[in-house]
Amino acid sequence: MPPNDLATDTAVTRLRVAPGWYTANLPDAWNFRTPSGGVLMTVAMRAMQEELGDPELRPISANTHFCSPVPAGPLEVRVEVLRHGGAAAQVRAQLSSTTMPGPGLEVSATFGRDRAGVDVIDTEPPAVPPPDQAVSMDEDPDGIERQLRPTFFRNLETRLALGHPWWMGGDWQPGPARIARWFRYRIPQRLPDGRLDPFALPPIADTMPPALKQKLGPNHPPFFAPSLDLTVHFLEDTTSEWVLNYVHVRRARAGYATASAEIWDDQGRLLAFATQTMMLRRIPEARP
Numbered sequence: 001m002p003p004n005d006l007a008t009d010t011a012v013t014r015l016r017v018a019p020g021w022y023t024a025n026l027p028d029a030w031n032f033r034t035p036s037g038g039v040l041m042t043v044a045m046r047a048m049q050e051e052l053g054d055p056e057l058r059p060i061s062a063n064t065h066f067c068s069p070v071p072a073g074p075l076e077v078r079v080e081v082l083r084h085g086g087a088a089a090q091v092r093a094q095l096s097s098t099t100m101p102g103p104g105l106e107v108s109a110t111f112g113r114d115r116a117g118v119d120v121i122d123t124e125p126p127a128v129p130p131p132d133q134a135v136s137m138d139e140d141p142d143g144i145e146r147q148l149r150p151t152f153f154r155n156l157e158t159r160l161a162l163g164h165p166w167w168m169g170g171d172w173q174p175g176p177a178r179i180a181r182w183f184r185y186r187i188p189q190r191l192p193d194g195r196l197d198p199f200a201l202p203p204i205a206d207t208m209p210p211a212l213k214q215k216l217g218p219n220h221p222p223f224f225a226p227s228l229d230l231t232v233h234f235l236e237d238t239t240s241e242w243v244l245n246y247v248h249v250r251r252a253r254a255g256y257a258t259a260s261a262e263i264w265d266d267q268g269r270l271l272a273f274a275t276q277t278m279m280l281r282r283i284p285e286a287r288p
Helices: 039-050 144-148 151-155 198-205 210-216
Strands: 021-026 057-068 073-084 088-097 103-112 156-161 177-187 225-236 243-252 256-265 270-279
Touching: 021 039, 039 057, 039 073, 039 088, 039 103, 039 225, 057 144, 057 198, 088 210, 103 177, 144 243, 177 210, 198 225, 198 243, 210 243, 210 256
Parallel strands: none
Antiparallel strands: 021 073, 057 103, 057 225, 073 088, 088 103, 156 177, 177 243, 225 270, 243 256, 256 270
């Protein structure tokens, strides 16, 4: 199947019936079990940007709480501008399915203008191979893994830079709860000036659970980890296509896990920092 275009699939349309009301129609091409929470977050943030109507305000940070699963299909977004000042604006949005009652997710975000100030970075990218030397996660001669992989991954090239290739099976030793993967959208997500669209980052940030798999090892029962929240700080622009998501799950207990992610480009720029809480659920064993 051909890849889908994130920009097209997450586009919003303003409704004139009430202020701050937008619609979207998200296909199932961005599903895990249901649509990626990061992709839904992108839909909401596009509506926020449209409501602000100021192209000089760029996303600074956003926090999303996932209230209930949202199916693919028609969506509505209600946006409220809490403050629109000279330097920054704070915005709130609620996204829901038009076919199911109740809120699907709530997003609070800050947008700001670039300002004069110090330029400091006190961290370094992980020592991992570049994309052209990392292990491809897309090659599957028998077609078995492609059938099992969520449709979300059909839209990206993915290469493992740190961690065990767990999808190949076999016996391997558990290690730290860390993973690093290079991602590149098959349909480039660029702004008119050539920069990577910052709204393309939340879907990549929302891919943290495999870091926990690295700690649990190959013999742990399979699980899935729906997102309870996702926070993204947007730090720097890039014109690169490849971005590295470096994830660390610091703690898992009582059915939940907490993770963080640094998103780097292939030139060593720190593009974003993200944190997330996940609910851990075992995958029921298939019955004969």
